[in-house]
Amino acid sequence: MTDSGLFDVCVIGAGIAGIVCAKELENQGLKVVILDKSRGVGGRVATRRLHNTQVNHGAPYLEVQGKFTQELIIELLEHQIIQPWPGTMYELDSLGELKLLPTAERYIADEGMTAIPKYMAKGLDIRFSCLVTTVKPTLKQTWQVISTDLVIEAKALIIAIPAPQIVGILEASSIPDLPVDYLNQLRAIQFEPDLTVMAGYSNSFSNLTWQTFKVTAKTDLARISLQSSLIEGSLQTVLVLHSTSALAKTYLDTDYSALRRAGESLLQTATELLSIPLSSPNWLEIQRWRYAFPAVPLGTPYLETTCPLPLICCGDWSGNNLLESALYSGNQAAKKLLDKLN
Ligand SMILES: Cc1cc2nc3c(=O)[nH]c(=O)nc-3n(C[C@H](O)[C@H](O)[C@H](O)COP(=O)(O)OP(=O)(O)OC[C@H]3O[C@@H](n4cnc5c(N)ncnc54)[C@H](O)[C@@H]3O)c2cc1C
Structure with a gap:
């Protein structure tokens, strides 16, 4: 046409x-x-609606990175599109130690991050x-x-x-x-790729107190976030796991069943790191981002x-x-x- x-x-x-x-x-x-x-x-800046919930599987929050993000945050707050996110961020380092990272102002959208664009x-x-x-x-x-x-x-x-x-x-x-x-x-x-694993559980982990882990321990995981903590009164626990780009590179052209196995393996790694039984979610979805992050700007x-x-x-x-x-x-x-x- x-x-x-x-x-x-x-x-x-x-x-x-x-x-x-x-x-x-x-x-x-x-x-x-x-x-x-x-x-x-x-x-x-992506949100998926699935299994009676929503998941931000791209950029998880907005933070002040410079003049333009600052101005956007002010405008979005004025129009009640975003709210401050009081979440805590930890680093899980190569010694297996958990460090609380300095608090930065971060913002999320109740309706999912796509409310912003x-x-x-x-x-x-x-x-x-x-x-x-x-x-x-x-x-x-x-x-x-x-x-x-x-x-x-x-x-x-x-x-x-x-x-x-x-x-x-x-x-x-x-x-x-x-x-x-x-x-x-x-x-x-x-560009560097990323595998994003989304997993939903019945509410049995509702006592978790952390929101995001940056993983610097030597594993295939780069970040774990507890997305259900962003949704008030969420009836399920939803985790989003991001792989390292090194792992994602080995799955660029594989079929969905191989991707799923990679997702299961990342859940197993998270189980071992966090000592929480995460290997059998109620549902599991994988997103392959071929072009997630620019490597050298x-x-x-x-x-x-x-x-x-x-x-x-x-x-x-x-x-x-x-x-x-x-x-x-x-x-x-x-x-x-x-x-x-x-
Ligand atoms: C998993 C993940 C986590 C992230 N976390 C953070 C974070 O914590 N902090 C942060 O600042 N940023 C983060 N980002 C990065 C941030 O999301 C991006 O930097 C930003 O959204 C890029 O915007 P853009 O407009 O440059 O490109 P894009 O968002 O990639 O937009 C490009 C658009 O072009 C369309 N398109 C592509 N090819 C074609 C074509 N041939 N024809 C028509 N349309 C086409 C696509 O559908 C897309 O809508 C993350 C990204 C990912 C994937």
């Missing part, structure tokens, strides 16, 4: 970076459309289930953006997705005038070119602090494009 209108800007990706960027551009009067391959907004994206024109496969410059000096569901035409293009996925789109597009160096800078940005907020037409790539891979970088990158990409168009 082709959308017959001509947009000023097409943004690929309705994660935090894409939303911030699109909002800024629309506030300046531009006609903007966002295409996202999934069925909702937020990307890696949903609030931020209000009013934007977003087309879902549109996996962008190629982008082509046309003779009319516009971009033709081809997705599985829709073809869009726009004067400028913003791509706000993990860098390796941008490379996939640009390589498939074979754009004759695209500078080789531009593509090479994107190719240099690597770019160091500048975006990558831009006008060759052959205005194109800016942005996302959390631009800087060090993940959500702060996504917000900053989206904002700066919009400002750069506005400069170019004026």
Whole structure:
């Protein structure tokens, strides 16, 4: 299907970076459309509704990482989208010792973390289930953006997705005038994967007092969080376990039954670490994040070119602090494009 209108800007990706960027551009009067391959907004700020509960299986909370997260937190508090999270965070170190980590201000959303991007994206024109496969410059000096569901035409293009996925789109597009160096800078940005295990139990562990463990002990586990502690009156105990990226790398292309076995094995490790019987949950779900965290950031907020037409790539891979970088990158990409168009 082709959308017959001509947009000023097409943004690929309705994660935090894409939303911030699109909002800024629309506030300046531009006609903007966002295409996202999934069925909702937020990307890696993700909440799954399952087994009569909800689980944040991407970013678990919001914390002040810089100016942009600080401003967002103030706005979200004002609109009652988030609340302070009084949870405690421990580190389980290689000696098997439990250390209470310094308290930082952290915030969660009662409705699940996706309440945050949903609030931020209000009013934007977003087309879902549109996996962008190629982008082509046309003779009319516009971009033709081809997705599985829709073809869009726009004067400028913003791509706000993990860098390796941008490379996939640009390589498939074979754009004759695209500078080789531009593509090479994107190719240099690597991502680490993550296996996220979600497990639900009857309420027999309701006396647990911790909320999150950062695991630095030598195991395949990186983090364990007690998600049900975020839900007032939760009728079940829900744990979320994150693997190390080293383990996740060995499961990038396996089928679901292998993933499930990995999940069971991580639960067994957690059982041994915490001395709580976690091996037989009522339910178990696994999420494989192929592109969870940028390994080495770019160091500048975006990558831009006008060759052959205005194109800016942005996302959390631009800087060090993940959500702060996504917000900053989206904002700066919009400002750069506005400069170019004026
Ligand atoms: C398990 C996990 C835990 C995390 N914990 C933290 C934390 O504690 N603190 C923190 O600050 N950050 C954390 N993060 C990282 C944080 O979630 C990300 O930094 C941030 O959400 C990235 O936003 P983004 O907009 O750059 O990219 P994304 O959120 O990845 O958004 C990209 C969007 O593009 C879409 N997309 C991709 N390819 C295409 C395509 N071809 N066509 C159309 N759409 C496409 C995707 O569906 C997605 O919606 C965590 C992430 C994960 C996975």
